[in-house]
Amino acid sequence: MAELFDSYAADVEQLHRSIASHIASARNASPESRQKALREAQENVSEANELLGQMDIEVQGFPQSVRGRYATQLRELRTQIEGDHRDIRSLYSSGTPDGDTDVATPTGDAYAQRQRLLQGSATLEDGSRRLQESHRIALETEDIGAGILRDLQGQREQIEHSRDTQQVVRIAIVVVLVLLILIILYAKIF
Structure with missing residues (x-):
């Protein structure tokens, strides 16, 4: 640029x-x-x-x-x-x-009309450029939003996976404790 x-x-x-x-x-x-x-x-x-x-x-x-x-x-x-x-x-x-x-x-009507046309043309070009820039920004924002949604989805899956893993670990600990208690009881009784 x-x-x-x-x-x-x-x-x-x-x-x-x-x-x-x-x-x-x-x-x-x-x-x-x-x-x-x-x-x-x-x-x-x-x-x-x-x-x-x-x-x-x-x-x-x-x-x-x-x-x-x-x-x-x-x-x-x-x-x-x-x-x-x-x-x-x-x-x-x-x-x-x-x-x-x-x-x-050149200060007559033709000159004034030419100046107005040039100014109108510049305004139109500026408006077109701003519209294109807004469209580009909207597309970039949409891409960023889609990327954020993908990241959030991945984080959600990680959280759910870690929650499932914690459940398995808890169950395993409970099972091990129950087995230890049973072994201790078995050893004391017999």
């Missing part, structure tokens, strides 16, 4: 560098180039957010002992990408360096 998380983290770091490069080039570009650079940066942000969603799913599957370390790394990456997204939005809202603000912004 950690290898997959680290792979996602490396991909997000690479996307962060790519976003930073697009933002830097958008700051000094012509309106057409600026719009293209910001669009590519926004696509990278969307891709990074999808990877962050996958990383969040991976973190939920980690043992409690290491989950905190990976959750911290995930928060740091998420903060970087959110900062990139804020930079992109500020560049969209500020317009071009010469004051032309006709650059199309």
Whole structure:
């Protein structure tokens, strides 16, 4: 699991560098180039957010002992990408360096709908992952319960066997004592 998380983290770091490069080039570009650079940066942000969603799913599957370390790394990456997204939005809202603000912004209905779809998709994936994890835990619990029942059955048989053995030992002791008494009586009488 950690290898997959680290792979996602490396991909997000690479996307962060790519976003930073697009933002830097958008700051000094012509309106057409600026719009293209910001669009590519926004696509990278969307891709990074999808990877962050996958990383969040991976973190939920980690043992409690290491989950905190990976959750911290995930928060740091998420903060970087959110900062990139804020930079992109500020560049969209500020317009071009010469004051032309006709650059199309991704903040319209289509962008909001895309974000809702991405968020819904991530929620659905998270729900599916949790359902699969719950199913796996239920199966493991069932296996553990069956194992406990087998152990209890074995212990019950041991207890019953030891009880039967004790009964035989008691009867044998009584028989030996009765025989000894009879032998002693026989020896005293004859």
